[in-house]
Amino acid sequence: MPPRYIGLDTHETEIMSKQSQVKGAAVVGQSGGPTAVINQSLVGVIETLRGQGAIEQTLGCLHGVSGIIDDKFVDLQAIPTDVLDRIAVSPSAALGSSRDKPDRAYCERIFERFAQRNVRYFFYIGGNDSSDTCRIVNELANESGYELRCFHVPKTIDNDLVLNDHTPGYASAAKFVAQAFMGDNLDNRALPGIKIDIVMGRHAGFLTAASVLARQDDDDGPHLIYVPEAAFDADRFLADVDRVYSRVGRCLIAVSEGISDSEDTPVAERLAVEQGHHVDRDAHGNIQLSGTGALGDFLSIHIKRNLGKKLRVRADTLGYMQRSFAGCYSPVDAHEARMVGRKAAEAALADDADGSIAIQRVSDSPYGVEYPVIELATVAGKTRTMDSQHLVDGNNIADGFKDYLAPLVGELPIAQALRVECVK
Numbered sequence: 001m002p003p004r005y006i007g008l009d010t011h012e013t014e015i016m017s018k019q020s021q022v023k024g025a026a027v028v029g030q031s032g033g034p035t036a037v038i039n040q041s042l043v044g045v046i047e048t049l050r051g052q053g054a055i056e057q058t059l060g061c062l063h064g065v066s067g068i069i070d071d072k073f074v075d076l077q078a079i080p081t082d083v084l085d086r087i088a089v090s091p092s093a094a095l096g097s098s099r100d101k102p103d104r105a106y107c108e109r110i111f112e113r114f115a116q117r118n119v120r121y122f123f124y125i126g127g128n129d130s131s132d133t134c135r136i137v138n139e140l141a142n143e144s145g146y147e148l149r150c151f152h153v154p155k156t157i158d159n160d161l162v163l164n165d166h167t168p169g170y171a172s173a174a175k176f177v178a179q180a181f182m183g184d185n186l187d188n189r190a191l192p193g194i195k196i197d198i199v200m201g202r203h204a205g206f207l208t209a210a211s212v213l214a215r216q217d218d219d220d221g222p223h224l225i226y227v228p229e230a231a232f233d234a235d236r237f238l239a240d241v242d243r244v245y246s247r248v249g250r251c252l253i254a255v256s257e258g259i260s261d262s263e264d265t266p267v268a269e270r271l272a273v274e275q276g277h278h279v280d281r282d283a284h285g286n287i288q289l290s291g292t293g294a295l296g297d298f299l300s301i302h303i304k305r306n307l308g309k310k311l312r313v314r315a316d317t318l319g320y321m322q323r324s325f326a327g328c329y330s331p332v333d334a335h336e337a338r339m340v341g342r343k344a345a346e347a348a349l350a351d352d353a354d355g356s357i358a359i360q361r362v363s364d365s366p367y368g369v370e371y372p373v374i375e376l377a378t379v380a381g382k383t384r385t386m387d388s389q390h391l392v393d394g395n396n397i398a399d400g401f402k403d404y405l406a407p408l409v410g411e412l413p414i415a416q417a418l419r420v421e422c423v424k
Contacts, residue, residue, distance in 0.1 A: 020351050021054035022147050024120030027068065028076065029061040030093040031100075031126030031133070033157065033320075035169030036176075036329040037337035041125045041153050042095065043088040044341020046076050052349055055121070064098025064126075065133060068110050088338065091324035101129050107136040114141075114148060121149050121348050125341070127156035127167075131356050132380040138354045151344040152356035152376060155337075157323055159206035162384045163374050165361040168340055171333035171408035173200075173322050174210035180318060181214035182415040185221040185252055189417055192250035193312030194241060194303060195221075198296045200322050202258035203228050204385045207322065210405060211254040212397045213412060220417075221252025229386045230394040231262040234271070237299075238306050240395050245307075257295060257317075271298035293317040330410050336369065343371040356380075367407035 028045050030038055042060075049055045058076040061067035074095070079087075087094050102110065114122065114137075122137065124130045131152040141148035154161055157173035177199055188195045199208040205227020214220060223244045226232055244251040259267045275298060296315025303313050340357045347353055355373040362368050390401045 021052070021349055022120045022149075022352070023054045023056060024118045025057040025059055026055050026121035026123065026348075027059050027061055027073070027114070027117075027119050028095070028123045029064050029067065029125065030095045030097050030155075031064040031124060031130040032097060032155065033127075034092040034097055034324045035155060035157055035337075036091045036172040036323070036325055037168055037334045038092070038125060038155050039090055039094045040088050040334050040337035041155060041168060041341035043084050044338040044343075045123050045125075045153065045345045046079070046084060046341075047081075048342045048345035048349075049121075050077065054349070056118070059117075059119075060095045063096035065100050065102055065106070065110055065124075066098045067096070068113050069106075071113065089334070091326055091329075102133050102136065104136055104140075107133065107140055110137055111140045111144070111146075111148075115146065120147060121151075123151050123153055123341075123344055123348070125153040125155050127154070127158065128161065128379075128381055128383060130155075131161070131376060134354070134356070135376040135380040138376060147352060149348040149352065150354045150376070151348050152379065153340050153344045154357060154359070157207060158201055158204050160204040160384045161356075161358070162379055162382045163360070164358045164384070165369065166359060166408055168333060168337035168359070169323075170206065171330040171336075171405075171410075172328070173207055174213075174405060175330050175333075175409045175412070176322055176325055176328050177207055177210045177318070178213035178409065178412060179328065181211040181222055181252070181254065182216075182413065184316075185214055186415055186417060188221060188250050188252045191312075193314060194245060194251045194253070196253045196255060196296050196299050196313070196315040197222070198255050198257050198293070198315065198317040198319075200318070201228060201256040203383050205229050205256045205258075206386060208254050208256040209386060209390065209397045209401055210409070212399070212401055213405060213409065214415075216415060217417065219248055221250075222254040223248070223251050224395045225254045225397045226259050226395060227256045227386060227391070227397070228258040228260060229388070230391050232259040232267050233261065233394070234267070234302060236394070238303065241303060242307055245311075255295065255299065259295075268295040268298060271295075271302060275301055293319075330408060332367075332408055332410060339371060343373075347373050364403070364407070 059073040060076045062072040134150045134152040138150040157169045159170035300313045300315045356379045
């Protein structure tokens, strides 16, 4: 089904609301990894619901769906506007987040809580799993004949939601990654060696690919970029590193945490077995990637064992710091994060509808987007990955990706190296 566009101005929203609003409480929650702009979406929902007669309460559930189950809510209507403005520009999830992945039984308990409190509007800010939670709760409400308007408000630094040009949180994290590699490139130039930086991204390499923006001169790093969309070959990796190091005397490498080989075995797991190490798994049985430096360590050992023990090889894992940081956010990202929250509330007030708000680019020059409402089933639990046109030889990202990123990230600092020649 094609996207259904909601483009209402304030006057239209007020007129339609009088005809179609249902009286009851609204619940807003945040889920998954926090971001630099997720609170913009929270405030966007709150401010749009204020003054609407149908909204009897606006409640924030603490730590996502677990707060609903535990009946832990806060009154969001009472928060002064100046405090909301400060919350909006603060990183991380103000209500607290959750990694719970509700199944139908879990969602039945959510629905029971909603019925007890006469909740008629549910806004869940998050990624793929959050959209699926909205879908299940919405289906339960429909089966019961209970009018509940469920809206997924998009958020993920992974940028992996289908039918979206990009997602709130991604542009700010991409800016952080680009600037981190700018600095690391100069560090690597000052003290030449082989440097590996591990970036978040289990299935999608959008965030790692953002490191391409660090290249301001021809010999700038990252010299090699590896993303999950391209199968990783350990032997070719060694050849790539050796080639770059022999040519420029140093090598800066960007690697997605989720890279896998041609058999879809995570590289962290394969190298751990080869090197005789244990790997941790999360609650869902997946190899633990975030918050651990294992992959960087394994790749460093792999290089030293095969290219020379005396090589200066170092690895850093950017880890959770990519998600919530102060003062480095993208203005476009902040604006759009606020807008998806507003659009979700507008759509819920305007009609007996449910869905996920998407961001779709309509022009590059000038840059412009629209915010369609798409069916929950079309986005729930699905993963978008990078287009093959952006991948180069399995170890690089095409320069054209910069054109996609530039209007999202905004202005970057100039990191200039001193070009010198020895006096003869």
